[in-house]
Amino acid sequence: MSHILLVTVGAHGHINPHLPVLAELVERGHRVTIAVPESFAELAASSGATPLVVKSDLPDESRGEQWPDGGVEAMELFLDEGRNVLPQLEAALAHDRPDAVLYDIGGYAGRALAHRWDLPLLQLSSAIVAWEGYLEDMAEARAFLDTPEGRAYTGRFEDWLAELGIEDDVDTFTGRPPRCAVLIPKAMQPFADRVNTSVYTFVGPGLDRRARQGTWPTPDKPLLLVSLGSAYTDRPEFYRVCFEAFGGLDWQVVIAIGGYVDKAALGAVPANVELHRWVPQLAVLEHASAFVTHAGMGGCAEGLYHGVPMVAVPQAVDQFMNADRLAELGVGVHLPADEVTPEALREAVLSVSSSPDVAAALASRRAELRAAGGAAGAADLVERLL
Numbered sequence: 001m002s003h004i005l006l007v008t009v010g011a012h013g014h015i016n017p018h019l020p021v022l023a024e025l026v027e028r029g030h031r032v033t034i035a036v037p038e039s040f041a042e043l044a045a046s047s048g049a050t051p052l053v054v055k056s057d058l059p060d061e062s063r064g065e066q067w068p069d070g071g072v073e074a075m076e077l078f079l080d081e082g083r084n085v086l087p088q089l090e091a092a093l094a095h096d097r098p099d100a101v102l103y104d105i106g107g108y109a110g111r112a113l114a115h116r117w118d119l120p121l122l123q124l125s126s127a128i129v130a131w132e133g134y135l136e137d138m139a140e141a142r143a144f145l146d147t148p149e150g151r152a153y154t155g156r157f158e159d160w161l162a163e164l165g166i167e168d169d170v171d172t173f174t175g176r177p178p179r180c181a182v183l184i185p186k187a188m189q190p191f192a193d194r195v196n197t198s199v200y201t202f203v204g205p206g207l208d209r210r211a212r213q214g215t216w217p218t219p220d221k222p223l224l225l226v227s228l229g230s231a232y233t234d235r236p237e238f239y240r241v242c243f244e245a246f247g248g249l250d251w252q253v254v255i256a257i258g259g260y261v262d263k264a265a266l267g268a269v270p271a272n273v274e275l276h277r278w279v280p281q282l283a284v285l286e287h288a289s290a291f292v293t294h295a296g297m298g299g300c301a302e303g304l305y306h307g308v309p310m311v312a313v314p315q316a317v318d319q320f321m322n323a324d325r326l327a328e329l330g331v332g333v334h335l336p337a338d339e340v341t342p343e344a345l346r347e348a349v350l351s352v353s354s355s356p357d358v359a360a361a362l363a364s365r366r367a368e369l370r371a372a373g374g375a376a377g378a379a380d381l382v383e384r385l386l
Contacts, residue, residue, distance in 0.1 A: 001029050002030050003031045003032075003033065003099050004031070004032045004098055004099065004102060004382065005032075005052075005089075005110070006022060006104070006107075007085070007101065007102070007103045007107035007110025008035070008103070008104035009056075009078065009081055010036060010037035010056050010058050010061075011058070011067070011230070012229075012298075013231065013297070014105075014107075015036065015044065016043075017126035018104065018183070019044070020205070020374065020375035021206060021378040022047040022049040023047040023209060024209070025379050027048070028383070032048070032049040033050050033052050034050070035051075035054050035085065035088075035107075035110075036051050036053065037053065037056040037060070038053050039060055039063075054092075055084070056081060057077075061231065064259055066232075066234060067231045067232070069232070070317040072145070072147070075153055076153055079108065082112065082160070086112050086113060089109055089113050093113075098119060099119070099120070100119060100121070100385045101113060101119050101120070102121075102382065103122075103124070104123075104124060105126065108173070111123075111173065111177075112166065116165075121385075122179050122180065123177035123181070124181050124183055124378065125180050125181070125184070126205075126297055127297055127318060128184065128188065128189050128318065129180060129189065131189075131191040131195045132195075137191070161173060179199060180200045180201070181201055181377070182200050182201060182202045182203065183203065183205050184204065184297050184300075184301060185202075185205070185304050185365065185368070186204065186372065188301070190321065201377070202372060203373040203378045203381070204372030204373060204377075206378070208370075208374055214282075215280065216283040216284045219252045220252075221250055222290075223284070223287050224252070224253045224254070224291075224292065224349060225254050225279070225290075225292070226256070226291075226292040227255070227256040227291075227299065228258065228315060229258075229293075232315035233256075233258025233259070233261065234258070234260035235261070235315070236261050236262075239255060239261065239266055239275075240266060240267060241341065242273070242345065243267070245342040245343075245346040246270070246272070246273060247273060248270065249346075250272075252274075254274055254276065254284060255274070256277070256278060256279045258277065258278070259278075281299070282302050285306040286306050288306070288308045289309070290309050291332075292311045292313060292345070293310055294315045294319050295314045295319040296318075300312075300326060304362070304365050304366060304369050305369055305370070307362040307363060307365075308362070309331065309332055310326055310332030310333075311333055311345070311348045312332055312334045313336075313340060315337065329361060329365060330358060331362050333351070333352055
């Protein structure tokens with residue numbers, strides 16, 4: 001039995017994708033520790049792993065704290081979290097060193113710890129990965145780094161790496177892992193043919209064994225799920241547009257509004273619409289005829305896994321690229337947030353849900369995703385490290 005450490009960050013989108021991998025490792029007899037804030041300890045433990053509670057200064061979704069929309073402000077948060085968590089890990093594990101370290105794309109303390117203790121290292125990526133020519137292709141999207149704020153951030157990061165004796169530059173440390181299990185559908189990866197397969201192995205998400213995924217009753221009419229994820233849900237006007245778009249349709253409409261919006265402030269809710277703070281999304285999608293999503297990678301993967309036509313309304317960060325990718329694959333449409341009207345939203349849902357071409361594209365991607373390897377494939381990579 002080996003002791004395996006996972007270092008992630010306190011956000012649903014960064015923790016949920018990894019839980020099936022941890023559960024698989026535990027079942028294989030390994031002792032798994034996961035570093036998480038207190039508010040995520042119970043969720044993390046559901047995988048069979050042992051939570052190592054760390055003090056975190058990241059936005060606490062359980063307290064209604066919101067994440068920035070991206071850019072330097074968001075990147076600063078992950079840098080500060082790495083600097084904050086690393087000494088906590090060193091103190092807590094000084095007499096119980098792991099045999100290998102897994103780390104999330106934002107779990108910088110994990111990569112730093114592996115360097116300092118000379119441990120095998122594997123990234124678990126729940127987002128797109130770098131490809132040959134990535135920096136050139138993404139130059140416009142990364143232009144915010146070439147600002148006074150961006151240069152200050154890079155300088156602070158370089159100083160931290162120097163303090164730790166790490167010779168990697170910032171781009172290598174943050175975006176070029178030595179080995180990586182990619183937990184997204186390969187179909188969602190831009191320029192997949194230019195990804196270095198000696199470093200990156202696409203195993204896809206372990207959705208067949210998602211811990212605590214819950215259940216949902218079979219509907220007696222078409223079901224539409226509307227969700228903007230967990231972080232960017234403070235959009236009351238969007239939910240009112242949904243009321244107008246779908247109220248009166250002979251559909252069951254399930255809207256997950258998250259923890260920020262006051263239900264009472266949304267006004268009258270149509271009879272065929274139900275509001276929830278949270279739903280077991282994977283279970284709901286098993287019965288869904290369409291999915292209005294913010295196009296977070298987790299939601300995209302779950303929609304593909306169940307073959308559900310998608311209308312992507314991205315809100316922040318990588319969601320815009322994901323939305324474009326869904327449209328390129330023919331499994332949905334991208335409806336920019338500033339173009340959302342009741343008429344446009346209703347037309348998009350009815351169009352994708354009735355399209356034979358969309359159904360055919362989904363069937364192909366669904367089969368591909370389910371054959372990718374999932375949690376077992378990622379666990380195989382971990383055991384090769386050992």
